Amino acid sequence: MIIGVPKEIKNNENRVALTPAGAFELSNRGHKVFIQKTAGVGSGFSDAEYKKAGAKILPKIEDVYKKAEMIIKVKEPIKSEYKLVKKDQLLFTYFHFASSRPLTNAMIKSGSVCLAYETVTNPDGSLPLLVPMSEVAGRMAIQEGAKYLEKPMMGKGILLGGVPGVPPANVLVLGGGVVGTQAAKMAAGLGASVTIMDINLNRLRYLADVMPANVQTQYSNAYNIQKAIRYHDLIVGAVLIPGAKAPHLIKRKDLKAMNPGSVLVDVAVDQGGCIETCKPTTHAKPIYIIDDIVHYCVANMPGAVPYTSTIALTNATLPYAIKLADMGWEKATSADEGLKNGLNVIHGKVVHKGVSDAFKMKYHEI
Numbered sequence: 403m404i405i406g407v408p409k410e411i412k413n414n415e416n417r418v419a420l421t422p423a424g425a426f427e428l429s430n431r432g433h434k435v436f437i438q439k440t441a442g443v444g445s446g447f448s449d450a451e452y453k454k455a456g457a458k459i460l461p462k463i464e465d466v467y468k469k470a471e472m473i474i475k476v477k478e479p480i481k482s483e484y485k486l487v488k489k490d491q492l493l494f495t496y497f498h499f500a501s502s503r504p505l506t507n508a509m510i511k512s513g514s515v516c517l518a519y520e521t522v523t524n525p526d527g528s529l530p531l532l533v534p535m536s537e538v539a540g541r542m543a544i545q546e547g548a549k550y551l552e553k554p555m556m557g558k559g560i561l562l563g564g565v566p567g568v569p570p571a572n573v574l575v576l577g578g579g580v581v582g583t584q585a586a587k588m589a590a591g592l593g594a595s596v597t598i599m600d601i602n603l604n605r606l607r608y609l610a611d612v613m614p615a616n617v618q619t620q621y622s623n624a625y626n627i628q629k630a631i632r633y634h635d636l637i638v639g640a641v642l643i644p645g646a647k648a649p650h651l652i653k654r655k656d657l658k659a660m661n662p663g664s665v666l667v668d669v670a671v672d673q674g675g676c677i678e679t680c681k682p683t684t685h686a687k688p689i690y691i692i693d694d695i696v697h698y699c700v701a702n703m704p705g706a707v708p709y710t711s712t713i714a715l716t717n718a719t720l721p722y723a724i725k726l727a728d729m730g731w732e733k734a735t736s737a738d739e740g741l742k743n744g745l746n747v748i749h750g751k752v753v754h755k756g757v758s759d760a761f762k763m764k765y766h767e768i
Contacts, residue, residue: 403727404434406470408463409441412477414685416444416708419474419495421716422455424723429456433727438466445712467491472731474723476715477702478505489513490749492731494723496520496535499746500647500760501674509747515731519719520673521644521754522744529644530740531722533580534714536669538704540584540640543667544573546703547636548592550665550689550696557696558663560635563593570594574630576622576651576676577640578605581669585638590614597630627651632659639668639676646756647674654678654692662694672701674760735768742768 405428407420418441420428425435435457439449449459460466467473467486475495479487481504487493490513497518499506509516519531544562551571553559564570573589575582578600586598590613598613599622600606606619613619620626631637631652641648648670657679668680675681679692682701689698704711722741725734735742746754751766758765 403730404469404471405436405723405727406460406466406473407435407437407441407457408466408473408475408483409438410444410476410705411463411482412480412702412705415477415702415705417476417705417712417715418442418445418447418708419476419715419719420723421445421713422447422451422457424716424720425452425457426455427720427724428727431724431728434458436460436466436469438463442712445708447712472723472726474719476705476712478502479508481508484508484512487512487514490515492517492726494519494719494726496672497746498672499754499757501672503761506747506752506757506761506763510750510752513750514747515745515749516747517726517731517735517741517744518746518754519744521746521756522722523644523740525740531715531718531744532642534718535704535711536580537584538707538711538714539669540581540638541588542703542706543581543585543638543640543669544588544592544594544636546688546698546700547573547638547665547667550698551636551663553663555696556663556689556691557665558635558661562589562636570616571635572633573597574634574637575599575640576627576638577642577670578602578609578619579640579642581642582638582640583609585640585669586613586617589636590617594636597634599626599630622651624651628656628659631656633661634664635661636665636667637677639666639670639680641670641676642673644756647760648676650676650678652677652679657693657695660693660695663696665696665698667698669703671699675699
């Protein structure tokens with residue numbers, strides 16, 4: 403198969419979809435790998451390393467899309483890429499279709515095959531290709547939240563872990579999945595007083611067993627959330643419904659109940675966000691303020707630590723990429739139910755229920 407890896411062009415996105423090690427594995431199996439010039443530089447990988455691994459370097463993004471049968475990316479195609487996507491071309495990337503109708507319409511129109519990292523599943527229903535970036539994003543949510551609690555950043559001027567004689571910050575994590583667990587771990591490690599909420603009691607029991615003493619668990623419902631936001635300094639939105647839009651757990655009117663200078667970090671923003679007032683921001687302009695509440699809503703948070711993120715992502719995606727390249731997408735998804743769940747759009751038809759529900763589009767069985 404001919405595999406293309408374009409350079410990511412989303413704002414401050416320094417990750418790349420394939421490491422030289424990944425290119426070597428695919429080339430060794432007889433596949434042709436084309437990498438756009440300097441695609442890996444932001445992650446610390448030179449063109450020379452890709453050449454040594456058996457890949458060929460192409461100068462322009464148009465060349466990569468034109469040659470490739472399968473495009474492997476990190477983030478969804480942006481508007482300038484829509485016209486480059488070819489009919490029958492396989493795109494393997496994070497799509498998060500439910501948060502963008504223009505993207506969904508463009509991929510339907512392209513006639514391509516869209517296989518989304520975020521809806522590929524394991525036999526137990528877990529999401530193996532979301533895990534590595536969720537781990538990074540969860541930890542970064544605390545790192546960034548701590549920074550924006552500083553007074554020069556328009557926060558309330560509180561140190562996350564406090565100091566002897568001064569209490570630590572209160573951190574609320576909405577969602578006990580991978581993102582929420584990593585966020586709670588990171589915040590607890592810095593000495594904050596942490597509350598993690600979820601609707602899954604079994605998950606809360608597990609978290610109560612494994613988390614340190616400065617982490618409390620609480621059942622998530624509207625009443626408890628309303629009560630908690632009044633005294634928490636940093637709130638992390640870590641709610642995910644695979645392939646579908648995240649529910650709004652904190653509404654615009656709720657901001658009035660929060661203390662000025664509190665910080666909201668919505669990790670679910672690339673799936674529509676679980677905080678009503680959150681909208682995607684960029685690393686260049688990461689925050690905005692509504693009702694004296696700082697909103698940090700960067701949609702590609704792991705892009706700020708590309709070396710770590712790129713290696714972690716390739717570790718997870720490469721086995722699937724090899725399977726798709728070796729077998730073709732039809733045979734590969736027929737043989738692997740979890741990979742089949744990654745199919746979102748095929749030849750102009752929406753084949754994922756979460757996407758069809760988000761936009762009230764016709765759903766087609768695969």
